[in-house]
Amino acid sequence: MLKFRGPLFAAAIFLANYSFAEGGYVEEVTIIGDRGDAQQLPGSAFVVDERALAKFEYTDINRMVRQVPGVYLQEEDGFGLRPNIGIRGAGAERSEKITLMEDGVLIAPAPYSAPAAYYFPVAGRMSGVEVLKGANILRHGPSTVAGVVNLISTRIPDEAGGQINLEAGEYGSNRITANYGNSGENWGWLVETHQQESDGFRDIDRSNRDSGFDIEDYVIKARINSDSHAPIYQQLDIKLQYSEEMSNETYVGLTDADFDTDVNRRYGLTELDQMNTRHNGANLRYLAKFNEQFSLTTTAYYNKFKRDWFKVDKIDGGSFGSIIDAANVGDQNAQDILDGIADAEISIKHNNREYLSKGVQLVADWTIADHQLQGGMRYHEDNVDRFQPAEVYQQTSGEMIFDSISNPNSSNNRVEEAEALALHLMDVWSVTDALQLTLGLRYEDIETEQRRYSDIVRSTSSVTAENSVDELLWSVGVTYDLSNQWQLLAGTHTGFAPTSPGAQENIDPEKSTNYEAGIRFQGDNVNVSAIAFYSDYENKVTNCSVAFPCGEFTSGSESEGESEIKGLELVLNSSLYKNSDLNIPLMVSYTYTDAEITDAAESNNQDGDVLAYVPENILNAQIGFELASGWSTYLNASYVDEMCIENSCERSGVDDTFLTTDDVLVFDLATHYQVNEATSVYLKMDNLFDEQGIVARSPGGARASKPRTATVGMKISF
Numbered sequence: 001m002l003k004f005r006g007p008l009f010a011a012a013i014f015l016a017n018y019s020f021a022e023g024g025y026v027e028e029v030t031i032i033g034d035r036g037d038a039q040q041l042p043g044s045a046f047v048v049d050e051r052a053l054a055k056f057e058y059t060d061i062n063r064m065v066r067q068v069p070g071v072y073l074q075e076e077d078g079f080g081l082r083p084n085i086g087i088r089g090a091g092a093e094r095s096e097k098i099t100l101m102e103d104g105v106l107i108a109p110a111p112y113s114a115p116a117a118y119y120f121p122v123a124g125r126m127s128g129v130e131v132l133k134g135a136n137i138l139r140h141g142p143s144t145v146a147g148v149v150n151l152i153s154t155r156i157p158d159e160a161g162g163q164i165n166l167e168a169g170e171y172g173s174n175r176i177t178a179n180y181g182n183s184g185e186n187w188g189w190l191v192e193t194h195q196q197e198s199d200g201f202r203d204i205d206r207s208n209r210d211s212g213f214d215i216e217d218y219v220i221k222a223r224i225n226s227d228s229h230a231p232i233y234q235q236l237d238i239k240l241q242y243s244e245e246m247s248n249e250t251y252v253g254l255t256d257a258d259f260d261t262d263v264n265r266r267y268g269l270t271e272l273d274q275m276n277t278r279h280n281g282a283n284l285r286y287l288a289k290f291n292e293q294f295s296l297t298t299t300a301y302y303n304k305f306k307r308d309w310f311k312v313d314k315i316d317g318g319s320f321g322s323i324i325d326a327a328n329v330g331d332q333n334a335q336d337i338l339d340g341i342a343d344a345e346i347s348i349k350h351n352n353r354e355y356l357s358k359g360v361q362l363v364a365d366w367t368i369a370d371h372q373l374q375g376g377m378r379y380h381e382d383n384v385d386r387f388q389p390a391e392v393y394q395q396t397s398g399e400m401i402f403d404s405i406s407n408p409n410s411s412n413n414r415v416e417e418a419e420a421l422a423l424h425l426m427d428v429w430s431v432t433d434a435l436q437l438t439l440g441l442r443y444e445d446i447e448t449e450q451r452r453y454s455d456i457v458r459s460t461s462s463v464t465a466e467n468s469v470d471e472l473l474w475s476v477g478v479t480y481d482l483s484n485q486w487q488l489l490a491g492t493h494t495g496f497a498p499t500s501p502g503a504q505e506n507i508d509p510e511k512s513t514n515y516e517a518g519i520r521f522q523g524d525n526v527n528v529s530a531i532a533f534y535s536d537y538e539n540k541v542t543n544c545s546v547a548f549p550c551g552e553f554t555s556g557s558e559s560e561g562e563s564e565i566k567g568l569e570l571v572l573n574s575s576l577y578k579n580s581d582l583n584i585p586l587m588v589s590y591t592y593t594d595a596e597i598t599d600a601a602e603s604n605n606q607d608g609d610v611l612a613y614v615p616e617n618i619l620n621a622q623i624g625f626e627l628a629s630g631w632s633t634y635l636n637a638s639y640v641d642e643m644c645i646e647n648s649c650e651r652s653g654v655d656d657t658f659l660t661t662d663d664v665l666v667f668d669l670a671t672h673y674q675v676n677e678a679t680s681v682y683l684k685m686d687n688l689f690d691e692q693g694i695v696a697r698s699p700g701g702a703r704a705s706k707p708r709t710a711t712v713g714m715k716i717s718f
Helices: 050-056 061-065 135-139 256-261 320-328 332-339
Strands: 017-020 026-030 045-048 071-073 085-087 099-102 126-132 148-153 161-169 173-183 187-198 213-225 233-247 274-289 294-315 344-368 371-387 390-396 399-406 413-430 435-453 461-481 486-497 510-522 526-543 557-578 582-600 617-627 631-640 664-674 679-686 694-696 709-717
Touching: 050 126, 050 631, 050 664, 061 071, 061 126, 135 413, 135 435, 135 461, 135 486, 173 709, 256 320, 294 320, 294 390, 320 332, 344 399, 435 486, 486 526
Parallel strands: 099 148
Antiparallel strands: 017 026, 045 126, 071 085, 126 148, 161 173, 161 709, 173 187, 187 213, 213 233, 233 274, 274 294, 294 344, 344 371, 344 390, 371 413, 390 399, 413 435, 435 461, 461 486, 486 510, 510 526, 526 557, 557 582, 582 617, 617 631, 631 664, 664 679, 679 709
16 A cells, blocks of 8 residues: 555645525536636636537537647547547647546546546536636646646536437437436435447448447436525535446557548457446535635545456457558558458457546635635545456457457556645736736645556565655736737646656656747627647656557656647637527637657657647637527538657658548538427538548557438427
8 A cells, every 4th residue: 555645634626616596506616617707817718618519419529629729639439438638739648638527526537547547427418618728727637737628517407407318310329318406495406317329330340240339327416505695605515426338449440451442441350349337426515605705615526437448459469550550561461360361369358447536625715805815635546456368369260269368467467556635726816907917836746656466366466666756836827908808818837747657766757837828809799819838848758558659568658858839729709690580600719739859858759759649730610500580500610630640750761651640621510490498409410521531540550530420309308
């Protein structure tokens, strides 16, 4: 067990924007608030609210957040089940460099001991998504190099009522999201479920098995609270959540030649690949509001995640990626193995892991004259337990025949754990009516440990890595109102991301100094913002994995060296035409990014190398036609530049043929009709023009996003 240096019980502040309902109780806790609040922060902030999500009825988090500037997405399965989200050039792999939260609480399975874990909350049940960057992210952690993504669950209704959303679509896709709740003066509750399934769009060679998934998710919320006029307002909230997922997904992609022939093909040797997951969590939050100037909130949280991804690991003793690489350059035997013509030994590993994350956090929020102060603590523990045996199959005449079981080596039989204490203090100072200054400090004290076992009964173990790190981070942000419409903003903050528990002691955590500056305009019919950002990394770190190995190593961390990331974010929100019968809203966001290694560490990198999966240009545009008669139609266009999949791909003399993705332009269309006050129907078409370029090549082979998919739906409120 770890022996933590700090106290045994503590907690850290998170920014709580309290929204009080008519009855006096707190409706929800967010990290930004509404879209108007986002325009007042001294940094880039974006809110995708419930109305914005309803336009396209997305259940894919990739599609939900691609309108947010400064966000980079590496698609993987086409449905957004396992998103890879990066912000401002920080690594996108498994969203490991962002701070991921649900309702203001850490939700990654093990944010300290396994930040690159394949889990993401079911996005289809969420009522909003917030993305925060810049100086204000020091309110959160552990990762501050990039930004924060906070998912907002369905809130308890003000009165008895509920909603059912039913969908049916191509590829055997079906969905039902239903909730019901009620509130009184001193209580409230909500029950909700999200059920979703699909047969998938990829066809597996020589198999009747589909490539789809089944998801079921359940949430219960309850609230009790004192009278709003009580001397001290008190509120207790509890949220319980449980979900399961089965998905027939693989890591194995296609050769470029096979991709060009049939983009939705899947090799028969991946027939048995399947992920099964189970997640359960509980949050308990207590608020005491002593007066209009001072309140305390204590939150305890517990999340447990278990998964077994049974997927192809080795082919004839080598990586499946190396077989695809060989076939790409003309190796006929490698191609015959992929086609099922040649016999081969296929090792399919149980990527079997259990994660536990728990903690308690305290936030104090008080106002003194022109200062809004927030401070607090968080004590957090998490761990990941890997026990990953492999099953050996013989591919014989195109069939997969079971051979034997291979017990895990010490790398696949290990436990990693972390303990962390975070302290936090922020001051939002209204210096004048026009000038607001935000000052922040954050302290992270982290201990990690990795233990490996030499036998399957775990009778003996050895500590193979042990690390401790403490960092003091700071931030400064400022906004200045030039007028009622124009605002200047600027900020700088320390970026930090811990290394994995398997990292050796000579690997420093990821550190950066981040800067941004911009201008906002808010008119009667148009909002515009332009924000330039620059991140100076004194140490850029890769956490090694199967998808992003560090040479031959798939665990631990590797320093890439000093790096620079700079870019520009532009956002336009307007209404092209508006009267009592018609409204034509328009939203455009654009991101330019230039990212490179400036002083390479002692590794395979070189000065001037690019950073993987960081596109130079991203553009998203959305236009709508909203009629008073009840019709509304929306069209979304999303463009992503080609991306390098590894650092060396733009070096002089390097052949980039298989080292980049395609540039992709995708259109989504949705139309709604309000039948009556309680019922609406809709038709949506994802990927309207059936554009399926290569969106990813890691860890092995080309993969495409979802093809054109039509879906009809009905939403009923009661």
